[in-house]
Amino acid sequence: MEIEEVYSRQEIDEAEGKQINELIARSQGIIPDPDQWLDEELKRNVMVTTVDAVLGWARRTSLWPVVCFPACCAFEFITTAASRFDISRFGMEIIRASPRQGDLMITAGTLTWKMAPQVKRIYDQMAEPKWVIAMGACAISGGIFRSSYSVVPGYNHIIPVDVYLPGCPPRPEALIHAIRMLHEKIGKRSIIQEGK
Amino acid sequence: MTTALAPGKIAKQLARKFPDAAIEAGPDGLLLKSGQLLAVMEYLKKSPDLDFNYLNHVTGVDYYDYFEVVYQLTSLKYNHGLVLKVRCYDREKPVLPSVTGLWQGADFQEREIFDLLGIGFEGHPNLRRIVLWEGFKGHPLRKDFL
Numbered sequence: 001m002e003i004e005e006v007y008s009r010q011e012i013d014e015a016e017g018k019q020i021n022e023l024i025a026r027s028q029g030i031i032p033d034p035d036q037w038l039d040e041e042l043k044r045n046v047m048v049t050t051v052d053a054v055l056g057w058a059r060r061t062s063l064w065p066v067v068c069f070p071a072c073c074a075f076e077f078i079t080t081a082a083s084r085f086d087i088s089r090f091g092m093e094i095i096r097a098s099p100r101q102g103d104l105m106i107t108a109g110t111l112t113w114k115m116a117p118q119v120k121r122i123y124d125q126m127a128e129p130k131w132v133i134a135m136g137a138c139a140i141s142g143g144i145f146r147s148s149y150s151v152v153p154g155y156n157h158i159i160p161v162d163v164y165l166p167g168c169p170p171r172p173e174a175l176i177h178a179i180r181m182l183h184e185k186i187g188k189r190s191i192i193q194e195g196k
Numbered sequence: 197m198t199t200a201l202a203p204g205k206i207a208k209q210l211a212r213k214f215p216d217a218a219i220e221a222g223p224d225g226l227l228l229k230s231g232q233l234l235a236v237m238e239y240l241k242k243s244p245d246l247d248f249n250y251l252n253h254v255t256g257v258d259y260y261d262y263f264e265v266v267y268q269l270t271s272l273k274y275n276h277g278l279v280l281k282v283r284c285y286d287r288e289k290p291v292l293p294s295v296t297g298l299w300q301g302a303d304f305q306e307r308e309i310f311d312l313l314g315i316g317f318e319g320h321p322n323l324r325r326i327v328l329w330e331g332f333k334g335h336p337l338r339k340d341f342l
Contacts, residue, residue: 149336
């Protein structure tokens with residue numbers, strides 16, 4: 001089948017040339033401001049995003065740890081909190097003695113059955129949303145004390161755990177890595193899943 | 197540093213005062229009969245030339261055939277110390293007199309021995325478990341535990 005020519009080659013080239021010249025002419029002027037219709041104060045202060053992204057950002061950049069440091073991993077946590085590793089970079093420098101103001105429980109140490117009701121109570125008193133990092137071998141599985149009559153073989157027997165951080169004890173870099181992993185996890189959470 | 201008193205010397209002094217206490221001087225301390233424990237302890241604390249006004253610690257040991265409870269005393273005035281031991285041969289219901297009436301610091305330590313070794317202390321004001329929970333079966337520092 002033969003295609004009927006509507007425009008001649010000359011006409012197509014001329015139309016193209018005209019369009020390019022128009023674009024060049026328009027680019028010479030000032031680029032129009034898309035926020036021109038806004039008030040002076042609102043200009044340049046508007047960002048469009050999702051509710052999940054804002055909530056996730058707010059939550060992960062102000063994780064306040066609650067005090068739960070029953071054993072030696074606490075020293076690695078203290079080092080992480082001090083100036084050299086400085087968790088205030090992540091908005092975590094406020095370590096709460098009241099569980100009602102904490103978001104994150106870093107379980108730094110061996111837990112005995114005698115202490116377990118207190119840890120469970122502190123976790124229950126924390127306001128939602130809340131997270132738990134099981135720090136160190138004892139927190140994950142009881143560690144070298146696993147077969148003891150008095151040691152809880154892992155915090156996950158008592159409370160739900162979000163991130164497992166191995167080490168005996170884990171170095172501050174490892175703890176920061178676990179915190180970063182938790183940040184990722186919080187970022188993926190949606191308010192639609194809330195309460196589930 | 198605190199000078200350790202020679203057990204043999206003290207044993208002779210005590211034997212004169214308590215002829216039926218069967219005091220033996222071991223290589224590292226005095227071995228007392230549990231029946232006379234309180235009387236001897238009171239004498240050690242209150243006699244002016246010994247003046248053991250400070251109890252360093254009370255601890256218990258399981259030697260399979262018997263339990264041994266060890267007391268370490270110090271005189272803060274004379275800066276000398278002494279180790280005393282008593283034995284308890286009953287495994288079912290071992291009982292010793294409590295020294296909380298003489299040194300209040302013995303309170304928690306006797307509770308710990310009661311908790312972990314199952315040795316009762318007669319005259320203790322508050323004898324219940326301290327590091328394990330109510331309902332725990334057995335005494336884990338006994339050699340036959342598990």
